[in-house]
Amino acid sequence: MADPGLHHDRSAALDDREATLARALARLxxxxxxxxxxxxxxxxxxxxxxxxxxxxxxxxxxxxxxxxxxxxxxxxxxxxxxxxxxxxxxxxxxxxxxxxxxxxxxxxxxxxxxxxxxxxxxxxxxxxxxxxxxxxxxxxxxxxxxxxxxxxxxxxxxxxxxxxxxxxxxxxxxxxxxxxxxxxxxxxxxxxxxxxxxxxxxxxxxxxxxxxxxADSPATETGWLQALRDPVLAPALAAMHASPEHKWTLLELARAAQVSVSLLDERFRSVLGLAPIRYLTGWRMHLATDLLRSTDLGVATVARRVGYESEEAFSRAFKRELGNAPTPWRLTHTST
Missing domain, CATH: 2.60.120.10 (Jelly Rolls)
Structure with a gap:
């Protein structure tokens, strides 16, 4: 039997995440x-x-x-x-x-x-x-x-x-x-x-x-908006944001930021609470939800746009992140 407290904990975490994001956006x-x-x-x-x-x-x-x-x-x-x-x-x-x-x-x-x-x-x-x-x-x-x-x-x-x-x-x-x-x-x-x-x-x-x-982008409950101003994180984030389909490695991202791999990893974890590649996965899923929700692109095309060579690999990753496969997720989130 599922723990009834799990849903409450998850809802509370989402509420906290959105409240933090709302406070950050209010400063714009x-x-x-x-x-x-x-x-x-x-x-x-x-x-x-x-x-x-x-x-x-x-x-x-x-x-x-x-x-x-x-x-x-x-x-x-x-x-x-x-x-x-x-x-x-x-x-x-x-x-x-x-x-x-x-x-x-x-x-x-x-x-x-x-x-x-x-x-x-x-x-x-x-x-x-x-x-x-x-x-x-x-x-x-x-x-x-x-x-x-x-x-x-x-x-x-x-x-x-x-x-x-x-x-x-x-x-x-x-x-x-x-x-x-x-x-x-x-x-x-x-x-x-x-x-x-x-x-x-x-x-x-x-x-x-x-x-x-x-609300569904990675690390918005931490310092994501501040990370865009960070001299180490900003270049790495810009590289990932510009080309999410690229097979990024830590070394490539560190070169984009002109810092060592260890410093980049440490900065991601301390400011965003995520390892760089974990952030990349979350960002890809965030982009995928946007494409699935408001475009007519097929799932295989969306997969390629966000860095997955196969639809199957993309679907597995999407389900891990969102709790549902891309096609049924799209059916419940598409504008009509």
Whole structure:
């Protein structure tokens, strides 16, 4: 008979882990706003502005911006220009942590047009609303941006995927919708070239979305966010994050960090509570859950993307980490 205390202990550990992560994310300093609504009808597709142009329009002087899209209705896909296609449905939040160029579209094939052809250039007299498509089923998006110079959003560390989709559940789901609706209603033009909007709402929204996304990543209950600033750990983490499919050895990671194997191992264990290769396994599983949840990639393809030559080896590792094989896990976690 199973010990009834085991479930309680595990739940308590998860609660502690999420509370620690939430406290760490609360220390991030983010500034941004809701800036655009999109009303699209099937078939439709568009390509975003290049990152430097988006920064110039949204946050002049910032080094980069974080972009997010809340799906208010319908279903959409998003892909960065060199990445796989992710799907999102009503209530989901799409995040581009490095502000990468991207394409978005609906469920039917469509010619992809530049977003610059769909919207007047600034300054805007009111919050822009894009209306585009051919009159079929509708998808509504609310778009926002944030600026932050934290290493979490530094593209050199690759601590996050280029694009990921989060499906808030429980109390978070109605909170996201209500917060976005309020932010849209409260956004107003106060000068010909300046909108005033509730800045705390996008900040709180992104922190909550990040908490959900990172909850199953390795070592978030310890010093993971701090590790991204560590001169020894940051280069090794960046190498693993950039190429999770590579067959990393301790020696290669130590060379990337320009330290000895023993120092690297000691630093991983003292700061993150994990050996380097154990962290790598956890990171691969974290990426795999994102791909399984929001893309149509087959299990074998996902396995190769995260460093496993065979689907069988990947499935065994996935089940050890997540408690279920990839296919049944996907069935219970896929956005519909």
């Amino acid at each position: 300093r983010l500034e941004g706003a809701i800036f655009l609504r999109g009303e699209y009808s099937e078939p439709w597709a568009y390509e975003s502005l290049p990152p430097q142009d988006a920064v110039a329009v949204l946050s002049p002087g910032a080094g980069r911006v974080i972009l997010f899209h809340v799906v208010a209705a319908g279903r959409t896909w998003i892909e960065t220009l060199d990445g796989e296609r992710h799907w999102a449905a009503e209530g989901d939040v799409i995040v581009l942590p490095y502000g990468d160029s991207h394409r978005m579209g609906g469920t039917e094939p469509a010619v992809c047009v530049s977003v610059s052809s769909l919207i007047d250039p600034p300054p805007w007299q009111r919050m822009p609303v894009i209306q585009h498509g051919s009159g079929g089923a509708e998808t509504h998006l609310v778009c926002g941006y944030l600026a932050c110079d934290d290493p979490l959003f530094d593209p050199r560390t690759r601590a996050l995927p280029r694009v990921f989709v989060v499906r808030p559940d429980g109390a978070a789901r109605p909170w996201v919708r209500a917060s976005i609706e309020y932010a849209v209603q409260q956004t107003a033009l106060v000068r010909p070239d300046h909108f005033e909007a509730p800045t705390r709402i996008p900040e709180l929204l992104l922190a909550e979305v990040l908490r959900i996304h990172l």
